[in-house]
Amino acid sequence: MARVVVDVMLKPEILDPQGQAVQRALPRLGFEGISDVRQGKRFELEVDGPVDEAALARIHDLAESFLANTVIEDFTVKVESEAVVAEASK
Amino acid sequence: MARVVVDVMLKPEILDPQGQAVQRALPRLGFEGISDVRQGKRFELEVDGPVDEAALARIHDLAESFLANTVIEDFTVKVESEAVVAEASK
């Protein structure tokens, strides 16, 4: 079993009220030096069977047709196991 | 300028109805073979200046005290540029 991650973010030109609210709060929390915050969604899918080209293509379709509305959102699909680099987990 | 990504997911023992709703919809959309879905949040922070140890430590604190509520959520902090491996972007 493998994990595929779909990240969905609002397109850059679309207003992101959530990200803005977070960013505006930062100075109050004593955080400087962060010039922009965007907030999006992360989906972790546990896939049965091999994550081959075909499986990824299907997940890409799923993301495009269901997890994201491509009118306002962009998405990326990653296989998790290979993406856990440079991670500073708690 | 660099991008740091904070991923926030519900702790495994906490019910994730959003992820479940996605999973329940999959068969209707003709998707088989996905045994679990979890939905969380992704924050993209644009950091002015270098993303060194100190900066990452501060972002870790930010995530712990603000971006996540550690009563219910876990988080990871990644520097984006190094994490864009195995990506099947649209």
Added chain:
Amino acid sequence: MTARIGVVTFPGSLDDRDTQRAIRLAGAEPVALWHKDKDLKQVDAVVLPGGFSYGDYLRAGAISRFSPVMETLIEQAKAGLPVLGICNGFQVLTEAHLLPGAMLGNDHLHFVCRDQKLRVENASTAWTSDYSEGQEIFIPLKNMDGRYVADEYTLDKLEAEGRVAFRYLDVNPNGSLRDIAGITNEAGNVVGLMPHPEHATEPLIGTGRTDGLPFFTSILKKLVNA
């Protein structure tokens, strides 16, 4: 003499005026408090009202919790100032760790607005003494993030110490663990609940019931008799 009860307005607070009205209906004096002021204007008690402060954008209550007013409030609540958090106010109190646990999105993923049946489990807090233990009441509920969660240890402790103040009856409207609708801190001065007692204070308005009024008369009596 009457009591002065503060109502905090955060940006995005919605039920602040209604809460002031409910305080007035109970016979106390409402005092408007502003999130940017650390000054609590020497009020005798504080209500954190419902609403969507900061749009509830990060998590409900998460951003308000860092307002200047909360600095003073957290300090004084620990020293015994009576504080009631209604809905978004309850969420702020959990984010501020004045009450244990956390609030999550409703398990059915929808906003829910209904006349909710509750059982009063603890009638000895500053805000519930005008109820009797076991009393069943109807209070309007309206929220998106009303699912109360805490770990088993905390839940057991709350139960054992009688700190579950209100429990949902008939329907659990949001998936809260153990049907918890409201809790109190150990000292009984800080109470939070999801339903809106301020919306159940006039016979003609809303559901037409006045089951929420005792919250405000409880605190008034306590303060005046103190």
Added chain:
Amino acid sequence: MSRTPLDTVEHAAATPDVELPWAELGLKKDEYERIVEILGRRPTGAELAMYSVMWSEHCSYKSSKVHLRQFGEKAPENDALLVGIGENAGVVDVGQGYAVTFKVESHNHPSYVEPYQGAATGVGGIVRDIIAMGARPVAVVDPLRFGAADHPDTKRVLPGVVAGIGGYGNCLGLPNIGGEVVFDACYQGNPLVNAGCIGVMRHEDIHLAKASGAGNKVILYGARTGGDGIGGASILASETFDDAKPSKRPAVQVGDPFQEKLLIECTLEAFAEKLVVGIQDLGAAGLSCATSELASNGSGGMRVTLDDVPLRDSTLSPEEILMSESQERMCAVVEPEKVDRFLEICAKWDVIATVIGEVTDGDRLEIYWHGGKIVDVDPRTVAHEGPVYERPYARPEWQDALQADDAGKLPRPQSAEELKAQVLKLVASPNQASKKWITQQYDHFVQGNTVLAMPEDSGMIRVDEKTGLGVALATDGNGRYAKLDPYTGAQLALAEAYRNVATTGAKPLAVSDCLNFGSPEDPAVMWQFAEAVRGLADGCQQLGTPVTGGNVSLYNQTGEAAIHPTPVVAVLGVIDDVARRTPVAFQEEGQLLYLLGDTREEFGGSAWSQVVHDHLGGLPPKVDLERERLLAEILISASRDGMIDSAHDLSDGGLVQAVVESALLGGKGARLVVPDGLDAFTFLLSESAGRAVVAVPRSEEVRFNDMCGARGLPATRIGVVDGDTIEVQGEFEVTLAELREAHEATIPALLA
């Protein structure tokens, strides 16, 4: 990035041969030529951007204007009207020094593309219209139409739309007190998302959208301007001026209700301190609309420096800034000495506010960018003198056949058993079923003044805590009736909303509408539109309720197939003391049920014909507006004098639907007797207009009967509130439990 020289007014005058992409911006050749004629030169890119959006169907009403004039021409004398058609919303005097403003708008197409955000920003837009009048918004309503309930796409669109309306309205703290949910296959690709809002103010607080007083400052406040919702303008920016840009910007915006809540509070605070001379919300056509409307409605001209507009995206071109439809922005005109205080209030609420220009003593709207003048126009030509079309219209040839296909000939139930089965099927059908699953996603209680909310006949809001003064609002529309006969259909919508308001005890005062139709380029659709407007204008004249404003939504069609003509009518009423309101629910056993009005065999367009026979044909029920007026007077008097304890108007689904609803809400059943001269089927299921069913306490029976008798309103005793079943004597009996299951399970089963 390379950019050809700034297209200033000077540059335009010097380069008459430069071709601008007017066609891509939706302008017709003669419209473009008219712009050139008005200006005496070719427009600059920025000017073309402004004209193209302001002369669009949406902003200029170019196809509908010639018909809408009737609302003014036929307006009844009405002392209550303080501000009529032409402003952001109409304003009505409700007494005791209070004024009420209300309006309905559509956000249909965006809600199909992105249901949540489309619907959310629809609520945001109508609320800003209300604030712009000087009022505090106190409630919203949402008349909705979707495709077939069991169509898979409805499961995408409806939950998103409902969550969006709730997400935005709940977060603003506006109780949702009414609306409609109708399913019909004709709305499959064109759901209708109409949203209405009511606001309350004191008479002296009415504000208008005009910029007067040379030297006064123009302040833009609220959200930063971004690249959203500018569809066409980006073509202008990219193809003509800068090929490096993306060629299409998204036409859907994301709403920020939190920002809008702050906008409400800071605007009201500025009003309270009398800081505002004129004000306009930014909706469709954004700054183009706000600046040209403010300037053309005022006495002078206006100069604006576009560089001062706070941007979310620094790469926007001036054309895009002018056309951007970024949400949650307002524009105020403020005297220079009050600017500091205005900015202070905005800062208190963390709202960004910037002086972007000033009122001049000229009569031109001049806009500057990077030091060059890019717009120099007479604002009236942009805002008010757009093209007007007399589109051809013709009664479609299928209309006769449709009307000849009489629903009265459909097979009727042959036995009591069959009648009962059809009644159960009716109350469980998606259109007649309980909409609780939807409406419980809306906050009804916020602000603490909600006297009545759905499923009552009209929503009711207390305006004054001391006196109990209140207002009521109901919206109605029946596309099936309007398809059979648009003139009558529009009047039936009016009559139903009027009746709904009166049923709760409020006196109907004024009307707003949202007219949803197909393409005006189809003569058949244009005929439907013309007939509906004529019907509504005639009806309002007869009932004495002026149309105070509204909205037109055209092009609701997929290919050749237009939606049913769907005029949605909102009626506003006033009640002196909300303590006298009449609810729908049965209150006490033993009370007597009276049917008011006449019942005829009228089944054309009925719920029964749809649910049982999937049929649409014949004529809709007859309209008798004098009878509606009399019925309303009786309902209002009876409520004021305490003669009735509950009342419910009769509409789709007929008497049985009304009685079932009153019974389920009150948790009390009824025994019904079929009156002499009627058969049970007609009694239960006819949809004759002008009727209501009321519950009269026994002690009031004589007085109530006398009143109806004296004023000539037929009042027939049809039964009594009793037990936990609905029994139609000699026909059938069905338990409330069974009815409840049928009525309440349908929508969750389809959508949850």
